[in-house]
Amino acid sequence: MKNSKLTKLGLAAVAASAVFGLAACGGVTDPNAGSETTETAEAASLVAPIANMECAEGTEPTGEPIVVGGSMSLTGPLGGTGAVHDAVGNLMVEWINECGGIDGRPIEYTVLDDQSTPAQVTSNYERLLSEGVDLVVGPYAGAAALAGAGPVSAAGYAYPTATNGVPESLIGENHFPSWQIGGGATEGMWSLAAEDLATTLSQADNAPKTAFMATQKFPTTLSFAEAQKPAFEAAGIEVVDSVEYDMGTTDFTSIVTRMLAADADIVWIGAVGMDISNFQLAFDSLGYTPRNLFASLSGPAALASLGDAAEGILVSSLYEDNAPLNDTDIARYFTSAYLEVAKEKNLVPVIETQAAAGFGMWQILLTAVAEVGPDNAKIIEWLGTNEVETLAGPVKFDGYNGYGSDLNRVAQVQDGKRVIVSPEEFAGAKIRLN
Amino acid sequence: MSGDTLALLQTLLNGALLGCLFGLIALGLTMKWGHLGVPDFFHLSLTLFSGYLTYTLVTGLLMNPFLTLLITVPAMFVIGVLTQWLFFTIKASAFTSLLLTFALFIVAESVMSVIWSPDMLSMRSWLDSSFTTAIRIPVGDKSLSVLPVDVMALVLALVLVLATWWMLKHTRWGRALQAMRQDAQIAEVLGVRILPITLIVSGLAAATAAVAGMVVVVRMPLTPGLAMNWIGVVIVATLLGGLGRPLGALIAAIVLMMVQNAWSLWFPPQWSPAVAFGLLFIYLALTPIIRIVRERVELRRNREQAV
Numbered sequence: 001m002k003n004s005k006l007t008k009l010g011l012a013a014v015a016a017s018a019v020f021g022l023a024a025c026g027g028v029t030d031p032n033a034g035s036e037t038t039e040t041a042e043a044a045s046l047v048a049p050i051a052n053m054e055c056a057e058g059t060e061p062t063g064e065p066i067v068v069g070g071s072m073s074l075t076g077p078l079g080g081t082g083a084v085h086d087a088v089g090n091l092m093v094e095w096i097n098e099c100g101g102i103d104g105r106p107i108e109y110t111v112l113d114d115q116s117t118p119a120q121v122t123s124n125y126e127r128l129l130s131e132g133v134d135l136v137v138g139p140y141a142g143a144a145a146l147a148g149a150g151p152v153s154a155a156g157y158a159y160p161t162a163t164n165g166v167p168e169s170l171i172g173e174n175h176f177p178s179w180q181i182g183g184g185a186t187e188g189m190w191s192l193a194a195e196d197l198a199t200t201l202s203q204a205d206n207a208p209k210t211a212f213m214a215t216q217k218f219p220t221t222l223s224f225a226e227a228q229k230p231a232f233e234a235a236g237i238e239v240v241d242s243v244e245y246d247m248g249t250t251d252f253t254s255i256v257t258r259m260l261a262a263d264a265d266i267v268w269i270g271a272v273g274m275d276i277s278n279f280q281l282a283f284d285s286l287g288y289t290p291r292n293l294f295a296s297l298s299g300p301a302a303l304a305s306l307g308d309a310a311e312g313i314l315v316s317s318l319y320e321d322n323a324p325l326n327d328t329d330i331a332r333y334f335t336s337a338y339l340e341v342a343k344e345k346n347l348v349p350v351i352e353t354q355a356a357a358g359f360g361m362w363q364i365l366l367t368a369v370a371e372v373g374p375d376n377a378k379i380i381e382w383l384g385t386n387e388v389e390t391l392a393g394p395v396k397f398d399g400y401n402g403y404g405s406d407l408n409r410v411a412q413v414q415d416g417k418r419v420i421v422s423p424e425e426f427a428g429a430k431i432r433l434n
Numbered sequence: 435m436s437g438d439t440l441a442l443l444q445t446l447l448n449g450a451l452l453g454c455l456f457g458l459i460a461l462g463l464t465m466k467w468g469h470l471g472v473p474d475f476f477h478l479s480l481t482l483f484s485g486y487l488t489y490t491l492v493t494g495l496l497m498n499p500f501l502t503l504l505i506t507v508p509a510m511f512v513i514g515v516l517t518q519w520l521f522f523t524i525k526a527s528a529f530t531s532l533l534l535t536f537a538l539f540i541v542a543e544s545v546m547s548v549i550w551s552p553d554m555l556s557m558r559s560w561l562d563s564s565f566t567t568a569i570r571i572p573v574g575d576k577s578l579s580v581l582p583v584d585v586m587a588l589v590l591a592l593v594l595v596l597a598t599w600w601m602l603k604h605t606r607w608g609r610a611l612q613a614m615r616q617d618a619q620i621a622e623v624l625g626v627r628i629l630p631i632t633l634i635v636s637g638l639a640a641a642t643a644a645v646a647g648m649v650v651v652v653r654m655p656l657t658p659g660l661a662m663n664w665i666g667v668v669i670v671a672t673l674l675g676g677l678g679r680p681l682g683a684l685i686a687a688i689v690l691m692m693v694q695n696a697w698s699l700w701f702p703p704q705w706s707p708a709v710a711f712g713l714l715f716i717y718l719a720l721t722p723i724i725r726i727v728r729e730r731v732e733l734r735r736n737r738e739q740a741v
C-alpha cells in the first residue's frame with residue numbers, strides 16, 4: 001500500500017517536473033513591442049475608385065440599387081485568402097456609394113459562401129442568377145472561377161475574375177480577368193510568367209545555376225510548374241530534382257531532406273495558401289536555409305507569419321505597395337481604407353496581389369457599368385474593345401480567354417517589406433540573390 | 435555515415451516525432467472510442483480550438499504556452515463533460531454519437547472562422563528562438579536536427595500516454611472502466627458508477643486535447659480547417675493501435691508517420707497519404723484471416739488435448 005502511494009507520487013512528480021521543466025525552456029516576446037511594425041493607414045483624400053467617374057462626396061445615392069452577386073470562399077481551406085477578396089468587395093461597394101453611386105444608383109453586394117468547394121460555387125451562381133442579380137463578380141481561385149463560369153456564361157452575364165489561375169481553360173468572350181496571368185498568349189498560358197521569372201533570375205547578380213522544384217497538386221501551381229521547367233532550362237538553370245505534393249500537406253521534412261541532398265541554388269515552390277509557413281517549419285527542423293527561395297503564390301498571411309525568415313523570399317506578384325504603382329490617388333485611398341478594414345477583420349495589413357486583383361476585378365466591372373450601364377451584353381461588348389485602368393495598371397481583354405496584357409511581376413521581401421523587383425519599370429528595388 | 439543513410443535517419447526521426455503529436459491527439463479519441471463507444475470527431479476540433487485559445491492567451495497576455503494549460507485544460511475538461519452529458523441525456527447510440535460529433539466538427543470550423551477569422555494565424559514570431567532553433571545531435575562527423583517543439587511533443591505524449599496506460603492497468607478506477615467496457619450492465623450491478631466515470635473519462639480525454647492543441651499552435655500555423663488534415667492519420671492510428679489502447683495508438687501514429695516520411699524520401703510524396711490508408715486496408719483485410727487461423731489453431735490444440 002505504502003509502495004503504491006509512493007509510485008503514484010513518483011509518477012506525479014515526474015509528470016510535473018517534465019511539464020515545468022519544459023515550461024522553463026522558452027519564452028514569448030511581442031514582435032511588435034518597441035517598434036511600430038504594424039502597417040498604419042495614412043490619411044488619404046476620397047477619390048472615385050474608377051478612372052471614368054467623379055466622386056460626389058456626401059451625395060446619397062437614391063436610385064434603384066444595382067445588385068452585384070458573387071460566390072466567395074469564406075470558409076474552408078481557401079477561406080483565408082477568400083476573406084481578403086470579400087473585404088475588398090465590401091470596401092469597394094461602400095466606397096462607390098460614398099461617392100454617390102453610379103449614375104446616382106447605389107451598389108449592393110450579395111455574397112454567398114462556397115466553403116472552398118467548386119460544386120457549391122456553381123450552385124451559388126445558379127441561385128444568384130435565379131434571384132435576378134444585375135451583375136456578378138467572380139469567386140476566388142481558378143477551380144472556383146471555372147465552376148462558376150457555366151451558369152454565368154449561359155445566362156449571358158459578364159464574368160470578371162480576380163485570380164483565375166487556369167487561364168488556358170476557356171471561359172469565353174464574357175471573361176474579364178484582373179490578374180492577367182496568360183498575358184494574351186494562346187498556348188502555354190503560364191509561359192510568360194515562367195519566362196519572366198527565369199529571365200529575371202538569370203540576369204541578376206549571383207544568378208542561380210540549379211533549381212529544386214516542389215509543386216502543390218493544385219491546377220494553378222501545376223500549370224505554372226509545367227511552364228517553369230522549360231523556361232529554367234532555356235535560361236541555363238538546371239532543374240536538379242522536382243516533386244509534387246498534395247494540397248493540405250503540413251509536414252514537409254522529407255521533401256526538405258531531398259532539397260538538402262539536391263543543394264540547388266534556388267528552391268522553387270509552387271505553393272498556394274499557407275504551404276510556405278509549413279515549409280519553414282521543415283527548414284527549421286532540419287536547420288536548412290535555402291540560398292534563394294521562390295514561393296510562387298503564397299498567401300499574404302503565410303509570408304507575414306515567417307517574420308525575419310521571410311527576408312529574401314521571392315513571390316509572383318501583380319501589385320505591391322511601392323512606387324510607381326502605389327503613387328496614384330486611387331492607390332493611396334485604397335491603401336488607407338484597406339488597412340483599416342484589415343485591422344478590423346484580423347487580416348494581414350498588406351496590400352499585395354490578392355487584394356489588388358480583387359480590387360481590379362471590381363474596377364473592371366464598374367468602369368464598364370459607368371460607361372454603358374448595368375446591361376451585361378453592352379458591358380461584354382464594351383470591355384471587349386476597351387482598355388481599363390486598374391490598380392495594377394491598364395488591362396485589355398483582346399487575347400485568348402480575355403487575357404490581353406502581361407502583368408506578370410516578381411516581388412521580393414527586402415528589409416521586412418514586400419517590393420517588386422521585376423520588371424524594371426515597376427520595380428521598387430533591385431533583386432538580391434545569394 | 436553516408437549522406438543517404440543520414441537522410442533516411444533524419445526522415446525517420448522527423449516522422450517519429452511528428453507521430454508523437456498525432457499520437458497525443460489520438461489519445462483522447464482512442465479513450466472515448468474504445469471505452470465509451472463514442473467515435474468522437476469533435477475531439478479534433480477541441481484540439482484545434484485549444485490551439486486557438488492558446489494563441490489568444492499567448493499573443494494577448496504574453497503567457498508562456500505551458501502556463502496557458504492552467505486555463506485550457508480545465509476549460510476543455512468542462513466541454514468534454516458537457517458533451518458526454520448531452521450524449522447521455524439523449525441516450526445517443528454509437529451511430530448517433532458519430533453523427534453528432536461530426537456535426538459538431540463541421541460547426542466548430544465555422545465558429546473558429548468567425549472568432550479568429552479564416553486567415554492563417556501563426557505564433558512563430560512570438561516565440562523566442564529556443565522554440566524554433568533546431569537542436570543538433572552529432573552522428574559521426576555529421577549531425578541530426580530536432581526541433582525543441584518536437585521534443586516537447588515527444589515528452590508530453592509519453593507522459594500522458596504512459597500515465598493513462600498505468601491508470602487503466604493499475605488503479606481501481608481503470609479496472610472499473612475496463613469492466614464497464616466489457617459489460618456496462620454487469621459492471622453497474624457490481625457497483626461501478628457508470629455516469630460519473632463516463633463523464634470524467636470524456637472530460638479527461640478533452641483535457642488531453644488542450645495539451646495537444648498547445649503543441650500544435652507552437653509547432654504549426656492555424657487555420658480553421660486544419661483539423662480536417664489530421665483525420666486520416668489520427669483515425670488510422672486509433673484503429674491500428676486498437677480502440678481504447680493509448681500506447682497502441684501512439685506507436686501506430688509513430689510508425690505511420692515514419693513510413694509516410696520514408697516513402698516521401700524515395701517516391702512521389704503525393705502518394706504518401708495513400709500509404710497510411712493502404713496500411714489500414716491491409717490491417718483490416720488481414721485481421722479476420724488472422725482471427726480464423728488463430729481459432730483453428732486453438733481448436734486443433736484443444737482436440738489434441740482432448741484425445
